[in-house]
Amino acid sequence: MPRIPADEILIAGQWRRGRGTPIHTVDPADGSVLTTVHAASAEDVDEAAHAAAAAAAAPEWRDLAPHDRARVLYRIGDAIEEHADELSALQTADTGKTLGETRALALSAAGTFRYTAAALETGEDALTPSRGPYLTMSTHEPIGVVAAINPWNSPIASDAQKAAPALAGGNAVLLKPAEWTPLVSLAFGRLVHRALADAGLPTALLAVLPGRGRVVGDAIARHPLVGRIGFTGGTATGRAIARVAADKLVPASLELGGKSPTIVREDADLEQALAGVMYGIFSSSGQSCIAGSRLFVHASLYDAFLTELVRRVRGLRVGPGTSPETQVAPLVHHAHRDGVAAAVERARAEGGRVLCGGAAPQGERYAKGAYYLPTVIDSLPNSARACQEEIFGPVLVAQPYADEEDLVARANDSAYGLACGIWTRDARAAWRLGRRIEAGTVWINTYKQFSVSTPFGGVKDSGLGIEKGRDLIRAYQRQKSLYWGTDTTPLPWAN
Numbered sequence: 001m002p003r004i005p006a007d008e009i010l011i012a013g014q015w016r017r018g019r020g021t022p023i024h025t026v027d028p029a030d031g032s033v034l035t036t037v038h039a040a041s042a043e044d045v046d047e048a049a050h051a052a053a054a055a056a057a058a059p060e061w062r063d064l065a066p067h068d069r070a071r072v073l074y075r076i077g078d079a080i081e082e083h084a085d086e087l088s089a090l091q092t093a094d095t096g097k098t099l100g101e102t103r104a105l106a107l108s109a110a111g112t113f114r115y116t117a118a119a120l121e122t123g124e125d126a127l128t129p130s131r132g133p134y135l136t137m138s139t140h141e142p143i144g145v146v147a148a149i150n151p152w153n154s155p156i157a158s159d160a161q162k163a164a165p166a167l168a169g170g171n172a173v174l175l176k177p178a179e180w181t182p183l184v185s186l187a188f189g190r191l192v193h194r195a196l197a198d199a200g201l202p203t204a205l206l207a208v209l210p211g212r213g214r215v216v217g218d219a220i221a222r223h224p225l226v227g228r229i230g231f232t233g234g235t236a237t238g239r240a241i242a243r244v245a246a247d248k249l250v251p252a253s254l255e256l257g258g259k260s261p262t263i264v265r266e267d268a269d270l271e272q273a274l275a276g277v278m279y280g281i282f283s284s285s286g287q288s289c290i291a292g293s294r295l296f297v298h299a300s301l302y303d304a305f306l307t308e309l310v311r312r313v314r315g316l317r318v319g320p321g322t323s324p325e326t327q328v329a330p331l332v333h334h335a336h337r338d339g340v341a342a343a344v345e346r347a348r349a350e351g352g353r354v355l356c357g358g359a360a361p362q363g364e365r366y367a368k369g370a371y372y373l374p375t376v377i378d379s380l381p382n383s384a385r386a387c388q389e390e391i392f393g394p395v396l397v398a399q400p401y402a403d404e405e406d407l408v409a410r411a412n413d414s415a416y417g418l419a420c421g422i423w424t425r426d427a428r429a430a431w432r433l434g435r436r437i438e439a440g441t442v443w444i445n446t447y448k449q450f451s452v453s454t455p456f457g458g459v460k461d462s463g464l465g466i467e468k469g470r471d472l473i474r475a476y477q478r479q480k481s482l483y484w485g486t487d488t489t490p491l492p493w494a495n
Helices: 042-057 066-082 084-095 099-122 155-168 183-198 213-222 235-248 270-286 302-314 334-349 404-411 427-436
Strands: 009-011 014-016 022-026 033-038 126-128 134-142 145-149 172-176 206-208 226-232 252-255 261-264 294-298 353-356 375-378 395-401 419-423 441-444 477-485
Touching (some): 009 042, 009 183, 033 183, 042 145, 042 172, 042 206, 066 099, 099 155, 145 213, 155 183, 155 226, 172 213, 183 206, 213 226, 213 235, 226 235, 235 252, 261 270, 261 404, 270 302, 270 395, 294 302, 302 353, 302 375, 302 395, 334 395, 395 404, 404 427, 427 441
Parallel strands (some): 145 172, 145 226, 172 206, 226 252, 261 294, 261 419, 294 395, 375 395, 419 441
Antiparallel strands (some): 009 014, 009 206, 022 033, 126 134, 134 477, 353 375
16 A cells, blocks of 8 residues: 555645545545545635746746756656656555556656656747838747646546646646545645755645535636636536636636547458457546547458457456556446446447446455446447447447448547547558548557657547647747837837
């Protein structure tokens, strides 16, 4: 068991108890209470926002040269890597994920800070082409205070993806971790707090404010000092945040849900496709916005492919995230597990054929945990709720397709457009399909690979805006144009 942080949270640069309703964080592997976090209140949010605004405007931060700001980001990245084992164990305890996955997420967060630091050091503003007797230039400036509201499925990576470019852009950050998984975000906050203090910078540049979304998240989004909102989570909440941002006339980036198709063409490498399909949906126990939760297999392969897929899925090892043998870990919370189970029962009621899984595993080892067996369902029409709604669990729905037009029509018949996987040996077909599928990210003969250097976002109900990429810092800045007059002739109204 990792060392659980004290129950203090980071408010206005100081560690103290929040004034909100306490949160009991639970280990999903056995249902035991890990600790009690004294969450933030609306009053704590207000205090943190005012302190953040003062920190963002402080000369030692506001006037810090980009390369010196980058040095701070490098230190944070190094600190995350140094503490990767501790962060990994803490995230596994809080989320249930396997230690292999949580360590990869911690190292990803370190890499995000390093990449962002490099982007900051090499960033440039522009002299724009003049159309008269003046010199024109475009510069970028901080927004001030920005909100980072994150989900429970990959907290440390999501924290870095928002905090790193926001700090690089010269802002202060109000970070709201998910109610179910605040612990690794608080540990992340301690590393950032220490790096800021060691550099002689205002520690109020980052606040970590756990609590219930309808209280803390709403207070952060609506606060008049918050000039930008970054949100990752469910589409319904994203719509509500978009309305708040519209009323305030502030920018927002929204990374929302997904119901991503994964496609096996008749010319696919079947061994590669079988492994990729399984990894795409059952890694992270399906708790991933980009999970390949809709499988389309060419009709000529469908029966044989599904038979072998089900055989292999039945062999996946279900267990606690702390076991090196585990492939499918518990879901994040018992309430979420029950929601996944209810979705499978709805699929059965709609006529779905559950080929494997479809229940919690039996046995004393699993009795107290939030476990659910990896599940494959077929015989459903594309209009079924299980084919249209995000389940966010280890549940795959499978359908055969006849030809490319049929495939594209059904793959795009979704409110979502986040990701897609294509398994084929035909490069031309991969290019054609990849361009026709409505998705922000398309993987070809691979799945769930990420690079901080590559922009990530979705279309339709999967969100607005992007994260990552070379221009990630600019999303957290305002652009300003400057005109320098060069003509010695007086302006027409000079006299």
